[in-house]
Amino acid sequence: MMHMLDKLSDPELFHDPVDINGVPTGLLVDQLRDLVLLRMAEQHLAAMRKDGLIGGPVHLGVGQEAIAVGVSKWLRNSDRVFGTHRSHSHLLALGSSLHGLFAEVLGKETGHSRGMGGSMHLYDRSNGFYGAVPIVAGTVSLAVGAAMAARLQATDDIAVAYFGDGACEEGIVHESLNLSKITKAPILFVVENNLFASHMHVTQRQPSDSMVRFAHANGISSAVVDGNDVVAVQNSARKLIQEARDGKGPGYLEAVTYRWYGHVDWRDDIDVGVKRSMDDVQKWRARDPIKRLKHALINEGCWDELRHDELCVKLKNEIDHAWERAMSDSYPDESKLLDYVYASLGDD
Amino acid sequence: MSTLKEFSYGTAILSAFEYLLDHYPEVFVIGQGLWSPWYVGNSMTDLDKKYGIERIIDTPVSEAACTGAAVGASLAGMKPIVVHPRMDFMLYAMDAIVNQAAKWSHMVGGQAHPGLTIRAIINRGGEQGAQHSQALHSWFAHIPGLRVVMPATVADARDLLIASVLSPDPVIYIDDRWLYEQTEYLPPVKIRGLSQEGPRVIADGSDVTIVGTSYSTKLALDSKHVLAEKGISAEIVDLRVLNPFDAEIVIQSVNKTGRLFVVDGGWRNCGMAGEVIASVAENVPAERWKNTPVRITLPDAPAPTSRVLEKIYYIGVDQITATVQKAIA
Ligand SMILES: Cc1ncc(C[n+]2csc(CCOP(=O)(O)OP(=O)(O)O)c2C)c(N)n1
Numbered sequence: 001m002m003h004m005l006d007k008l009s010d011p012e013l014f015h016d017p018v019d020i021n022g023v024p025t026g027l028l029v030d031q032l033r034d035l036v037l038l039r040m041a042e043q044h045l046a047a048m049r050k051d052g053l054i055g056g057p058v059h060l061g062v063g064q065e066a067i068a069v070g071v072s073k074w075l076r077n078s079d080r081v082f083g084t085h086r087s088h089s090h091l092l093a094l095g096s097s098l099h100g101l102f103a104e105v106l107g108k109e110t111g112h113s114r115g116m117g118g119s120m121h122l123y124d125r126s127n128g129f130y131g132a133v134p135i136v137a138g139t140v141s142l143a144v145g146a147a148m149a150a151r152l153q154a155t156d157d158i159a160v161a162y163f164g165d166g167a168c169e170e171g172i173v174h175e176s177l178n179l180s181k182i183t184k185a186p187i188l189f190v191v192e193n194n195l196f197a198s199h200m201h202v203t204q205r206q207p208s209d210s211m212v213r214f215a216h217a218n219g220i221s222s223a224v225v226d227g228n229d230v231v232a233v234q235n236s237a238r239k240l241i242q243e244a245r246d247g248k249g250p251g252y253l254e255a256v257t258y259r260w261y262g263h264v265d266w267r268d269d270i271d272v273g274v275k276r277s278m279d280d281v282q283k284w285r286a287r288d289p290i291k292r293l294k295h296a297l298i299n300e301g302c303w304d305e306l307r308h309d310e311l312c313v314k315l316k317n318e319i320d321h322a323w324e325r326a327m328s329d330s331y332p333d334e335s336k337l338l339d340y341v342y343a344s345l346g347d348d
Numbered sequence: 349m350s351t352l353k354e355f356s357y358g359t360a361i362l363s364a365f366e367y368l369l370d371h372y373p374e375v376f377v378i379g380q381g382l383w384s385p386w387y388v389g390n391s392m393t394d395l396d397k398k399y400g401i402e403r404i405i406d407t408p409v410s411e412a413a414c415t416g417a418a419v420g421a422s423l424a425g426m427k428p429i430v431v432h433p434r435m436d437f438m439l440y441a442m443d444a445i446v447n448q449a450a451k452w453s454h455m456v457g458g459q460a461h462p463g464l465t466i467r468a469i470i471n472r473g474g475e476q477g478a479q480h481s482q483a484l485h486s487w488f489a490h491i492p493g494l495r496v497v498m499p500a501t502v503a504d505a506r507d508l509l510i511a512s513v514l515s516p517d518p519v520i521y522i523d524d525r526w527l528y529e530q531t532e533y534l535p536p537v538k539i540r541g542l543s544q545e546g547p548r549v550i551a552d553g554s555d556v557t558i559v560g561t562s563y564s565t566k567l568a569l570d571s572k573h574v575l576a577e578k579g580i581s582a583e584i585v586d587l588r589v590l591n592p593f594d595a596e597i598v599i600q601s602v603n604k605t606g607r608l609f610v611v612d613g614g615w616r617n618c619g620m621a622g623e624v625i626a627s628v629a630e631n632v633p634a635e636r637w638k639n640t641p642v643r644i645t646l647p648d649a650p651a652p653t654s655r656v657l658e659k660i661y662y663i664g665v666d667q668i669t670a671t672v673q674k675a676i677a
Pocket residue numbers: 085086134135136163164165166167168194196197198263380409411436437440
C-alpha cells in the first residue's frame with residue numbers, strides 16, 4: 001500500500017486554525033456562515049431520521065462541508081453541477097433553499113425534485129444543480145457531457161462532477177477522465193476522498209490512497225488539498241475553474257476529508273454493519289473545518305464567540321422554520337406517479 | 349421429524365453457501381459487502397470468518413470488473429458466485445453478463461461454459477426510489493444462454509442456489525429482501541440438476557390460476573386465502589425458473605381452471621407476465637378460456653420515493669384479490 005497522501009490523511013495533523021492566505025476576512029465570515037448552515041442542516045436531518053420523521057436513507061456529509069463551500073464560491077447559476085448520494089451540501093452551498101431540500105427529503109411536492117427524488121435524487125436547476133443520484137459514479141460521465149455542451153454552446157460555463165474515492169473504482173470514471181481531456185471539456189472533477197466507501201477503508205480497496213493519480217494518468221491539471229481547510233479548497237478550485245473557463249480543458253481537485261457519521265443515516269459508530277474506530281472519528285472531529293476557520297477569524301480579530309453563538313441561534317431558527325414548513329406541506333398527488341415519466345403527456 | 353431443521357429464507361441462503369463452500373473447493377464468492385453482514389441481511393453472516401477472505405472476497409466498487417473476472421475464473425475451472433447486493437448496481441456489469449457469459453458456450457461451439465452464478469438481490473421500499481428498487485428479471489430472461497432462477501420459498505432459496513452454482517451454465521439467481529423473514533422446516537440438502545427444475549403448482553385450486561414469481565408468489569398465496577373466503581378456489585403456480593422457460597405446468601393448470609392471472613413485480617411491457625400469458629395462449633384452446641388473461645404488474649413508472657406514492661406503487665394482496673373478483677364477476 002502506498003500512502004501517497006502522506007500527512008493529509010493523518011488525523012493527528014491539521015488541527016490548527018487555517019491559514020487565511022490573503023482571502024478577505026469579510027468573504028471568510030460569509031463562508032463560515034455557509035459552513036455552519038450546512039453542518040446544522042445535516043445534523044438536523046440526522047436527528048429527524050433518528051426520530052423516524054424521515055422515511056428514507058440520508059447520507060450525511062458532516063465534516064466535509066468545506067469542499068462544497070470552497071468550490072461553489074467560484075460557480076454561477078449557469079454552471080452545471082452534478083452530485084452523488086451524499087449531496088445535501090453540494091446543493092446548499094450553491095445557495096439552494098433549505099426548505100426545498102427538507103421538503104424533498106420528506107417527499108413533499110414542494111421539494112426540489114417535487115417530492116419524487118428524496119435525499120438521494122436532488123435537483124435545483126435554478127442554482128446550477130443538474131442532479132445527484134445514488135448509483136456510484138453515475139453522474140460523472142453526464143457532467144462531462146454537460147461540459148462538452150458548454151463548449152459547443154460557446155459559453156464559458158463549466159461543469160462540476162463531485163464523486164468519492166469509492167467511485168474511482170468504477171471504470172466509467174476513467175473513461176470520463178480520458179474523454180474530458182481529449183475533448184477539452186470545461187469541467188472540474190472534485191474527488192472528496194474521505195478514505196471510505198461504505199464499510200471499507202481505501203487501503204482495502206486500492207493500492208494507493210491517492211486519487212489524484214488518475215488525473216496524472218490522463219494529463220489533467222490537478223491539485224490535492226486538505227478538504228477540511230476552506231481556504232485551501234477555494235484557492236485551488238479557483239485556479240482550476242479559471243483554467244476550465246479559459247478553454248484549457250478539465251481540472252481535477254482531490255480534497256482529503258472524513259465523514260463524521262457512518263455511511264448512511266445518523267449513527268457515528270457504525271458503517272453499514274461494521275464498527276468504526278471512534279478513536280479515528282474523534283481525531284478527525286478535531287480537524288473540524290468550522291472550528292479551524294472560526295479560530296482563524298477570531299485570531300484576525302473579526303469574529304468572536306458571542307457572534308458565533310448568535311449565528312448558530314439565527315441559523316437554528318431558519319432551519320426550524322424551513323423544517324416546520326416542509327412538514328406541513330402536501331405530498332405529491334397520486335397522479336404524479338405516471339405524469340412525470342415522459343416529458344409529453346400525449347398532448348404534443 | 350428429527351432431520352428437519354428450521355430455516356428462514358435468509359439463513360437458507362446462508363446454508364447453501366456453507367454447503368457449497370464445504371463441498372466444492374472451486375467455489376468462491378465475490379462482491380460488495382461480503383465482509384459486512386448488513387447489505388445482505390442474515391444470508392452471508394460470518395462466511396468470511398469461516399472460509400477466509402481469500403474465498404469470500406469483498407471488493408472495490410467495481411461491478412463490471414468483478415463480474416467479468418468471475419466469468420473468466422469460471423472459464424478457468426472455478427465456480428464463482430458473484431453477489432450484487434442490489435440488482436440496480438449490476439447494470440454496470442451488463443457486458444460481462446449479456447455479451448460474454450450468455451454467449452460464450454455458443455460462440456465457441458459448446459467447448460467452454462462459463463459456469464458462474466450471479467446472485468442479484470431485489471432490495472426495494474423504504475423510500476429509496478428509482479435506482480434502488482428494480483426487479484429486472486424479465487430483461488435477463490430475454491437472453492438465450494442465461495438461466496434465470498427466482499426462489500419464492502425457503503426450500504428453493506437454499507436448493508436452487510446450490511443447483512445454480514453446480515450448473516455448468518451462467519445463472520442469474522435473484523432473491524428478494526422482502527422474503528428473508530419467511531420460515532420453513534427443511535430436510536437435508538438433496539442435489540438437483542437445475543435443468544430439471546421449472547414452474548410448480550404450490551397450491552391446488554379449481555376456479556382460477558394465479559402465477560407468481562419470488563415475492564409475487566407469496567402475494568399470490570396470501571391472496572388464495574382471501575379468495576377462499578369469497579368462495580373462489582385459486583391454484584397457485586410458482587415460476588421458479590424464468591429462463592429457459594417451460595410453460596407446461598401453467599398450461600395444464602389453465603386447461604383446468606380456464607382463468608389466468610399473472611402477478612409480476614416487474615413492469616408490464618415486454619415483461620415476464622406477458623410472456624407467461626403468450627406461452628399459455630398459444631397452447632390452450634380458445635374454448636377453454638372463461639376469461640381473458642390478466643397481468644398484474646407494477647405501474648409503468650420508476651419507483652417513487654415519496655411515501656404516499658410508494659404505497660400505491662407496489663402490488664399488494666388487495667389489488668390481486670380485487671382484480672380476480674372483478675374479472676370473474
Ligand atoms: C453502482 C453502485 N455500486 C454500489 C453502490 C453502493 N454504495 C453506495 S455509496 C457507496 C460507497 C461510495 O463511496 P465513495 O464514492 O467514496 O462515496 P462516499 O460514500 O464516501 O461519500 C457504495 C458502495 C451503489 N450505490 N452504486
